[in-house]
Amino acid sequence: MAEPKQDRAVRTREAILYAAAEVMDEFGFAGASITKIAERAGTTTGAMYFHFKSKEGLAQAVMNAQPETIVPRLESAGLQRLVDITLVWAWRLQVDPLLRAGVRLAVEQGAFGLQDDTSFREWVQIMEGCLNEAREQGELLASVRPSEVAEFVVGACTGSQLHSQLTSGRGDLPERVVRMWRLLLPGVAVPAVVDRISLDVERGRLR
Amino acid sequence: MAEPKQDRAVRTREAILYAAAEVMDEFGFAGASITKIAERAGTTTGAMYFHFKSKEGLAQAVMNAQPETIVPRLESAGLQRLVDITLVWAWRLQVDPLLRAGVRLAVEQGAFGLQDDTSFREWVQIMEGCLNEAREQGELLASVRPSEVAEFVVGACTGSQLHSQLTSGRGDLPERVVRMWRLLLPGVAVPAVVDRISLDVERGRLR
Incomplete structure (x- = not known):
């Protein structure tokens, strides 16, 4: 049975958040390109912008997940x-x-x-x-x-x-x-x- | 009488340090261009590189002047x-x-x-x-x-x-x-x- 769309969206969002955290921990904000994060998350930059409106928004989500x-x-x-x-x-x-x-x-x-x-x-x-x-x-x-x-x-x-x-x-x-x-x-x-x-x-x- | 060269060098170095501090306080490291700092200090970029070998060196001097x-x-x-x-x-x-x-x-x-x-x-x-x-x-x-x-x-x-x-x-x-x-x-x-x-x-x- 196919995974419900909503669950998949939650999982994708989480994968992006963790990938962003890994890349930003390693390279800092300036060195963390959207491409690098999408690649690490195994998703597209389009999916990233669906879940987070900007790199700043992604950084804020990472900060606030502490x-x-x-x-x-x-x-x-x-x-x-x-x-x-x-x-x-x-x-x-x-x-x-x-x-x-x-x-x-x-x-x-x-x-x-x-x-x-x-x-x-x-x-x-x-x-x-x-x-x-x-x-x-x-x-x-x-x-x-x-x-x-x-x-x-x-x-x-x-x-x-x-x-x-x-x-x-x-x-x-x-x-x-x-x-x-x-x-x-x-x-x-x-x-x-x-x-x-x-x-x-x-x-x-x-x- | 002309000011001794050494005194002038000390004064120039100090002027650059203070100008760098003002610009970096306002714009941060990334936004503080060497040109902007030289302009604020009333000196040349050449003089800046005589006293501080790089923008990083200038930032370190500012940090360590606390x-x-x-x-x-x-x-x-x-x-x-x-x-x-x-x-x-x-x-x-x-x-x-x-x-x-x-x-x-x-x-x-x-x-x-x-x-x-x-x-x-x-x-x-x-x-x-x-x-x-x-x-x-x-x-x-x-x-x-x-x-x-x-x-x-x-x-x-x-x-x-x-x-x-x-x-x-x-x-x-x-x-x-x-x-x-x-x-x-x-x-x-x-x-x-x-x-x-x-x-x-x-x-x-x-x-």
């Missing part, structure tokens, strides 16, 4: 979940082209004329959700505002991965994330929770 | 000096083309094929100096390693300015820096010092 590479892998709750997001993210950035390209494009977007903070806002919202849960569970210091911590962690992770990229090709990023939390937790969590949160760098590795 | 836009403005010591570096930086980023272009290029450099971590390493070294001084003055918690804090603050500031750039054209960066320190200080400084350090956002404004 959370879906992480969130389905999480099992913990509250502050531990926030820590786990950043640890899983640091490990997945070693291997996942969709995440790698998304982060690269979000950082370099100014160079090709984009100014899209959607992925930043989505990460802030996801992290704020963890922090609100942490508050309900009594994990946070009274002075802490979830939105401010979320904003700061998103910025700190963005810059730390760039620094790590320049110095170690991102190899030291998981350790950098652990050090970030050692510094941050005392200003965020009540003392009993600081002791309880696991900062084992291996937590994020196998998800 | 600390000299901040450090001469500082008066404090130890941990307060570290806080002041970041506050002066956040305010100067609103107005100083050399700093603005340096930060923009350092973040976007992957898009034009550079991978130069010199400016990151210089910031880390400067901040580590403040933290070593803070340690001698008994300001730091025993668990704190100056090099790790310096690495983290450089990364966190880099990412925070990008986030701030995307959401407010960097207008909210000074406030973001204050919030960073409110979160970080309890994990870095002994309690009496946490209370003593001034996080008045206006500290950095007029330097």
Whole structure:
């Protein structure tokens, strides 16, 4: 039986998105030609323009796919979940082209004329959700505002991965994330929770 | 009396550096033509190639000039000096083309094929100096390693300015820096010092 048209369209769109991510991770936005992406996806440039109106639109879709590479892998709750997001993210950035390209494009977007903070806002919202849960569970210091911590962690992770990229090709990023939390937790969590949160760098590795 | 040749060369080099910063801050690396920069500097492209061997070399010089836009403005010591570096930086980023272009290029450099971590390493070294001084003055918690804090603050500031750039054209960066320190200080400084350090956002404004 033939595959329903709609399913095929979804699969084609996904293949294009992943091909674009692979090519943009490797060559950056400027070096990622539409032809190269279509070839990698095993489709036509016509199909590409059916699903994404421009190369910029494709880059935006790649940038904004970041959370879906992480969130389905999480099992913990509250502050531990926030820590786990950043640890899983640091490990997945070693291997996942969709995440790698998304982060690269979000950082370099100014160079090709984009100014899209959607992925930043989505990460802030996801992290704020963890922090609100942490508050309900009594994990946070009274002075802490979830939105401010979320904003700061998103910025700190963005810059730390760039620094790590320049110095170690991102190899030291998981350790950098652990050090970030050692510094941050005392200003965020009540003392009993600081002791309880696991900062084992291996937590994020196998998800 | 004619100006000595050497002084003139220094002045020309500086004029080119500032012109490059202005043009690269406005148009990014790709949009900053050598002709446009030479015109802005009131010099020839020949003079440009005498002082900087390529547009990449010029971009690197701009990136690496960041600390000299901040450090001469500082008066404090130890941990307060570290806080002041970041506050002066956040305010100067609103107005100083050399700093603005340096930060923009350092973040976007992957898009034009550079991978130069010199400016990151210089910031880390400067901040580590403040933290070593803070340690001698008994300001730091025993668990704190100056090099790790310096690495983290450089990364966190880099990412925070990008986030701030995307959401407010960097207008909210000074406030973001204050919030960073409110979160970080309890994990870095002994309690009496946490209370003593001034996080008045206006500290950095007029330097």
